[in-house]
Amino acid sequence: MTGEKVKLLEYWASPFVLRVHWALKPKGIEYDYQEEHLPNKSPLLLQYNPVHEKILVLIHNGKPIAESLFILEYIEETWKHNPILREDPYE
Template identity: 75%
Template sequence: MAKDEVKLFGYWASPFALRVEWALKIKGVEYEYIDEDLMNKSPMLLQYNPVHKKIPVLVHNGKPVAESLVIIEYIEETWKQNPIFPEDPYEKAQARFWAKFADEKCQPSIFSAFLKQGEELEKAVKEARENLKTLEMGLKGKFFGGEKIGFADVAIGWIPFWTGMTEEIIGVKLVDEENMTLLNAWFKDVLNVEILKERLPPRDKTLAHCKNFRESLLSAGASASPST
């Protein structure tokens, strides 16, 4: 069999590209990483993802797959080693449920807290805390995957990293350490998993990037959301 050609179009500060990289790393799949300039996207990216025109896109032997969670499922089914999902369909459904919850509820509310000010910030913070408290219900032990990381950890392990920076930027804690003991422990544990930790972008550079991104959105009065 010819060697697989695997390319990943990403952006260094994108959590959605990061989670795809984590899945590839866990599987031990070799890939070429192409960092996109989001202000000037490459013709290749637009060709491979004509629908959303967004990163991440995985291109496997010339065939593109878009949407980060769809890509992770594809990676899991294509390379069988080191399964990311549990075998049991019920546990698999739970993992998908929590990844979806985090994408649809936690991420928008944390992003809203990141962007709002004054009274709107208070409301956003309250909502983000409620969603994070709910997310805690999905922990099956140390991780969402139980004693080792699974699909939900890979999908949403970026949340602790970006939430920490958001808290620093807005000067408000989103994780209530007393009231979210389990989630707070997961926030630390998941970023200490070697294979995840080593692919995190440098914190200082990412923090500066987030600050600039926030300033530009605030001054434009916009409320764009990051690409998934």
């Protein structure tokens, strides 16, 4: 992951944030996180999610991904080592 920048814009009370943390940790992905406050969203959040202004955005090398399920899919496709899901659902 040399040279890659990963940042998570999050809100501590969101259960959806935990999904993303649990996906990043076993893959050994280093990331920074920024705690957001619901009434006072940061300029960074408004820049990377201007339409919905929802909290939980993963920023990878300047490209934003919002919504926890999309983020999980992105993590799985981008960092293939230590897969979260098995290829065969019956394993």
